Amino acid sequence: MFQGSTIEISSEALQANLAFIGKVLGKAQLCSVVKGNAYGHGINVFTPMAAQLGVTRFAVYSASEAWQLHGRLPAGCELFIMGDVDGSALEWAVEQGISFSVFDNARLEHAIAAGRRTGKKALAHLEVETGMHRTGFEMEFFGEVLQRCKTDADAIEVAGICTHLAGAENRSNAERVLGQKVRFREALAMAGKTGSGPGMRHAACSAVSLNEPDMLYDMARIGILQYGFWPNRETQERYSEQHGMVEDPLRRVIRWWSRVMSVSTLPAGGFVGYGATFNAEAGTRIATIPMGYAYGYARSLSNAGPVLIRGQLAPVRGIVNMNCITVDVTGIEGVEKGDEAVLIGAQGERSISVASFGDLSDQLNYELLTRLPHDIPRVVVEKHI
Numbered sequence: 001m002f003q004g005s006t007i008e009i010s011s012e013a014l015q016a017n018l019a020f021i022g023k024v025l026g027k028a029q030l031c032s033v034v035k036g037n038a039y040g041h042g043i044n045v046f047t048p049m050a051a052q053l054g055v056t057r058f059a060v061y062s063a064s065e066a067w068q069l070h071g072r073l074p075a076g077c078e079l080f081i082m083g084d085v086d087g088s089a090l091e092w093a094v095e096q097g098i099s100f101s102v103f104d105n106a107r108l109e110h111a112i113a114a115g116r117r118t119g120k121k122a123l124a125h126l127e128v129e130t131g132m133h134r135t136g137f138e139m140e141f142f143g144e145v146l147q148r149c150k151t152d153a154d155a156i157e158v159a160g161i162c163t164h165l166a167g168a169e170n171r172s173n174a175e176r177v178l179g180q181k182v183r184f185r186e187a188l189a190m191a192g193k194t195g196s197g198p199g200m201r202h203a204a205c206s207a208v209s210l211n212e213p214d215m216l217y218d219m220a221r222i223g224i225l226q227y228g229f230w231p232n233r234e235t236q237e238r239y240s241e242q243h244g245m246v247e248d249p250l251r252r253v254i255r256w257w258s259r260v261m262s263v264s265t266l267p268a269g270g271f272v273g274y275g276a277t278f279n280a281e282a283g284t285r286i287a288t289i290p291m292g293y294a295y296g297y298a299r300s301l302s303n304a305g306p307v308l309i310r311g312q313l314a315p316v317r318g319i320v321n322m323n324c325i326t327v328d329v330t331g332i333e334g335v336e337k338g339d340e341a342v343l344i345g346a347q348g349e350r351s352i353s354v355a356s357f358g359d360l361s362d363q364l365n366y367e368l369l370t371r372l373p374h375d376i377p378r379v380v381v382e383k384h385i
C-alpha cells in the first residue's frame with residue numbers, strides 16, 4: 001500500500017554506529033537516548049531494534065515516553081526518565097522500577113514519599129546544576145540533598161549523580177565547559193564524603209563523549225551519534241583529526257522516501273505553484289511528489305530541496321505546499337510516475353543528508369529529525385539500498 005512516504009531504519013547501520021560508540025565510550029556504559037520519538041526514527045520501532053542489538057539502557061525525556069516503551073523491551077532493560085515526571089506518573093515510575101532525575105526539593109520529597117508508600121525504593125539520579133542553568137540542584141544545597149537521601153535510604157536510592165554540559169560541541173565554549181567539569185567533580189566529592197551514592201556517574205552526551213573523554217565516568221547518554229549523525233561539523237573534524245580517521249564510521253540509520261505522483265512540462269517563462277517564486281527560463285520537466293510541510297518537509301526548502309530521483313539530484317522548484325512539492329527533473333532521463341524520490345538518505349551513488357536540508361546550523365539535524373511526523377510508517381530494514 002502506498003502511504004505518501006516511508007521511513008526505513010536500518011539495523012545494520014545502527015550496529016555500525018554502536019560499534020563506533022563502543023570504542024568511544026571505552027569502559028563507560030551506553031545509555032541510548034530515545035527522546036523526541038527516537039529523534040524521529042520512531043521510538044516504538046527503534047528502541048526494540050537497539051535492544052535486540054544488545055543495548056540495555058534507555059533514556060527518555062518524559063514519563064509518557066517511558067509509558068510507551070514499558071513492556072515492549074526485553075527483561076533486563078532499564079529505563080531512565082531525564083526530565084518530565086511528576087504527579088501520578090512519578091508514583092508509577094517508582095512502582096515500575098524506572099529511574100528518573102531528581103533536580104529539586106519538590107521532586108525529592110515526592111520521590112521519598114512514593115518510595116515509602118509503594119515499598120519500592122525510588123531510583124533517583126541526582127542532577128547537579130553545573131552551568132547549563134536548565135535544571136539541577138545548586139551546589140550549595142547539594143550536601144543537604146545527599147544527607148537527606150542517606151537519612152531516607154529506605155525509600156530512595158541514589159541510582160546516579162549526573163549533570164548535562166552546555167556547549168561542549170564548540171571549542172569556543174571551553175571555559176564554560178571547564179567550569180562545569182570542576183563543579184561536577186566537587187559534587188562527586190561531596191557524595192563521597194556523605195557516603196550517599198554516587199551510583200552511576202554520568203555527564204556526557206554525544207559531543208562530550210567525543211570532545212571531553214575525561215567526562216565519560218560510568219555511563220554516557222548518547223543520542224544523535226547512534227542515529228549516525230555527528231553533533232556538529234566541528235566535532236566531526238576535531239575527532240577525525242585527533243584519531244587519524246579518514247572515513248566516516250557513522251552510518252545513517254534513517255532513509256525517508258516517497259514517489260513521483262505525476263510528471264508535467266512547464267513552458268519557458270512559466271511559473272510553478274503558488275506565487276511567482278520560480279520562473280522557468282526554458283522548458284522544464286516538473287515532477288510532483290506528495291510530500292509537503294504537513295508531512296514534515298520544511299517550507300524553508302522552497303526553491304531548494306533537493307530530492308533524489310533515479311540517482312540524481314532534483315531541486316525543489318517553487319514553494320513547498322502543504323501536501324506536495326514540485327521538483328525539476330529536466331536533466332534526468334526517463335522520469336515517470338511511480339519513481340522513488342528520496343528525501344533523506346542514499347539512492348545510487350548519491351545521498352541527501354538531513355543537514356543539506358537547509359543551512360548548516362548546528363541544531364538542524366536534531367530539529368528536522370524530531371519534527372518528522374509520528375504517523376509516517378517506520379519500517380525496519382537490515383540494510384539500506
Ligand SMILES: *Cc1c(COP(=O)(O)O)cnc(C)c1O
Pocket residue numbers: 033035082164204205206207221222223224225231
Ligand atoms: C538529549 C540529551 C542527551 C543526548 O544528547 P545528544 O547530543 O543527542 O547525544 C543527553 N543528555 C541529556 C540530558 C539530554 O537531554
